[in-house]
Amino acid sequence: MRARVFYRTLLGLGIAYLFVPVLVVVAFSFNDFKGRRNVSWEGFTLRHWADPFKLPGLSEAVLNSLTIAFLSALISTIVGTLIALALVRYRFRGRATTNLLLFLPMASPEVVMGSALLTLFVATHVGRGYVTVLLAHILFNLSYAVVTVRARIVGFDRHLEEAAMDLYANEWQTFRRVTFPMIMPGVLAAFMLAFALSFDDFVITNFNSGSMQTFPIFVYGATKRGVPPQVNVLGTMIFGVMVIAMGIFLFIQNRRKKARD
Amino acid sequence: MTTRTDAADKADRRRRRVPYLLLAPGMLWLLLFYVIPMFGLAITSLQEGSLEQGYTFTGNIGSYVSVFTTYLPQLRNSLMFALGATVIGLLVGYPLAYAIAFYTSRWKSLFLLMILVPFLVPFLLRTLAWRVILADQGVVVSALKTVGLLGENGRLLSTGWAILAGLVYNYLAFMTLPIYVSLDKIEPSLLEAANDLYATPWTAFRKVTLPMSMPGIISGTLLTFIPAAGDYVNVELLGNRNWTMMGNVIQSKFLVIIDYPAAAAISFTLMAIIVTVVVIYVRRVGTEELLT
Numbered sequence: 001m002r003a004r005v006f007y008r009t010l011l012g013l014g015i016a017y018l019f020v021p022v023l024v025v026v027a028f029s030f031n032d033f034k035g036r037r038n039v040s041w042e043g044f045t046l047r048h049w050a051d052p053f054k055l056p057g058l059s060e061a062v063l064n065s066l067t068i069a070f071l072s073a074l075i076s077t078i079v080g081t082l083i084a085l086a087l088v089r090y091r092f093r094g095r096a097t098t099n100l101l102l103f104l105p106m107a108s109p110e111v112v113m114g115s116a117l118l119t120l121f122v123a124t125h126v127g128r129g130y131v132t133v134l135l136a137h138i139l140f141n142l143s144y145a146v147v148t149v150r151a152r153i154v155g156f157d158r159h160l161e162e163a164a165m166d167l168y169a170n171e172w173q174t175f176r177r178v179t180f181p182m183i184m185p186g187v188l189a190a191f192m193l194a195f196a197l198s199f200d201d202f203v204i205t206n207f208n209s210g211s212m213q214t215f216p217i218f219v220y221g222a223t224k225r226g227v228p229p230q231v232n233v234l235g236t237m238i239f240g241v242m243v244i245a246m247g248i249f250l251f252i253q254n255r256r257k258k259a260r261d
Numbered sequence: 262m263t264t265r266t267d268a269a270d271k272a273d274r275r276r277r278r279v280p281y282l283l284l285a286p287g288m289l290w291l292l293l294f295y296v297i298p299m300f301g302l303a304i305t306s307l308q309e310g311s312l313e314q315g316y317t318f319t320g321n322i323g324s325y326v327s328v329f330t331t332y333l334p335q336l337r338n339s340l341m342f343a344l345g346a347t348v349i350g351l352l353v354g355y356p357l358a359y360a361i362a363f364y365t366s367r368w369k370s371l372f373l374l375m376i377l378v379p380f381l382v383p384f385l386l387r388t389l390a391w392r393v394i395l396a397d398q399g400v401v402v403s404a405l406k407t408v409g410l411l412g413e414n415g416r417l418l419s420t421g422w423a424i425l426a427g428l429v430y431n432y433l434a435f436m437t438l439p440i441y442v443s444l445d446k447i448e449p450s451l452l453e454a455a456n457d458l459y460a461t462p463w464t465a466f467r468k469v470t471l472p473m474s475m476p477g478i479i480s481g482t483l484l485t486f487i488p489a490a491g492d493y494v495n496v497e498l499l500g501n502r503n504w505t506m507m508g509n510v511i512q513s514k515f516l517v518i519i520d521y522p523a524a525a526a527i528s529f530t531l532m533a534i535i536v537t538v539v540v541i542y543v544r545r546v547g548t549e550e551l552l553t
Contacts (some may be wrong), residue, residue, distance in 0.1 A: 017539050018430075020354035020390075020394065022382050025389075082286065086284045090353055101295070107536070107539060109531065111507075113298075119525060168279060203493075216384065219385045220385055235382055242380070
């Protein structure tokens, strides 16, 4: 019983610790500050919420972030799913090398990957901007997509596919009607993870964006002059959208689980 | 085997090609944008020249020499902060994961989501939030002053402590989640068996729970150590110039000063050191699971 109380308290403290900075971000989007820096609480206002996009460049930066996150998540999830299928379903030579090659990007610090890509683009005289950032994001998302989808494929029953084949479904039909629906939650999770990783990436983007701005790059630039409250407004909006997306994801999963039982 | 028809042979050969076709796009990507750039980084680090006159490959190892003569403090800071963040992260993350795995019957997935909550706010914003929390006039500083842990003019912002706080916070979920996953796999009957065999709770933890959560600990510590060692944002937003890490040097050499060979040498050295540390660590604690 005492252990129970102890761990419950600990959990409460831990959660509080994790939430405090988030609350600070949200609270300071309502801060009625008069000075130059939005760092101490001076009263409540809604005025920053009135036109969050009025800062020059902010809306383009957010738009860039959203489209890059969507495209890189889409491409890395598709390519990653193919790799995951190959790794789980087939025995082939070069398997260990493949695994190593997938592991390395996850084991490399972002500064190293970012700077390596920068030297590539400098050496090949490729102008840095939207496309180079997209290429880089697909790269670092890829390994995470493979890991996420693979975890799902490993767990499921192959007999279902064999049953489909026995019932004269060809390979493509089996994939479309049996395999794909089964791995779909993994694919969806991979997409969401990749989207979040890409949207939030600062370091690799900083090395390869040139003069193009994403939301994190915009925030970073703003820290030099004092962060405008509109950034907190957007941060709060992103937080809200993420919470809702997660809620929907959980709800769907829950309903599926219930339907299966 | 002799009864095999040509058609079956052909189908077999096609089947053997399938995995390579599935792998091709991804592997091509990794080759073009990971392997080749890494070689490029190595080559750049051995070049000489200037931005105006261009760089030529001379096999000059001068850049590497200066890494160890000039940037030793930064190297030390990187390793020290990464190690500190990993140890503190483990001390905070393990009990958290343990509490979720064993003491939250119905609300498990809700608590897991709460661990992820910091990740729903952009990285730079949640780091900036620590500026407010650790500010000189803030609650934390005045509380520490009251209990005497901090002197009259003591502060937290712009010190090593603030950097450490930021690093621990930013990577805590990477530590907690893998540990939770491995703890969650432990069958309660195993612990009951230990209990039946007169193991004290502490012995049961040491002999059953801890060894079984080792894969989670290894993943968690690596997922914290590696990004923390390469970090430069926490220093920039929470610390000061006295605490710059390798990441800061790489960033400024590449993007501000623009001295590619020196920057590449530092970057490559950081990578080599991290890989060495990781390999030794994984060998010592022993698991092959990680690579498969």
